[in-house]
Amino acid sequence: MIYEIIIIAICSYVYVNILTEQGMILGWWYDLLKKLPEWLFNPLVGCIYCVTGQVALWYYLFTYWNEYNLLTHIVYICLSIFAVEIIMIIKTKTQ
Numbered sequence: 329m330i331y332e333i334i335i336i337a338i339c340s341y342v343y344v345n346i347l348t349e350q351g352m353i354l355g356w357w358y359d360l361l362k363k364l365p366e367w368l369f370n371p372l373v374g375c376i377y378c379v380t381g382q383v384a385l386w387y388y389l390f391t392y393w394n395e396y397n398l399l400t401h402i403v404y405i406c407l408s409i410f411a412v413e414i415i416m417i418i419k420t421k422t423q
Contacts, residue, residue: 337411340380384408
């Protein structure tokens with residue numbers, strides 16, 4: 329489960345902070361979604377924490393549906409967001 333959380337954080341980081349930049353492969357996607365209201369734009373591409381939370385929410389729900397536990401689901405989402413925060417801190421410190 330920890331491995332999954334780290335993968336979710338890394339993939340969310342790469343998606344939001346690298347692939348959707350201008351000139352990158354999904355730059356057009358960012359431009360398209362930028363026209364949406366903020367409450368919809370942020371969880372789709374505009375906020376690293378929102379995207380990570382959404383990915384963790386849906387991944388856990390689909391993966392662990394047969395053994396679903398609400399408390400574990402909440403912790404899973406929180407740990408995913410925390411992991412992406414660690415990635416952001418590391419990136420800031422290494423610049």
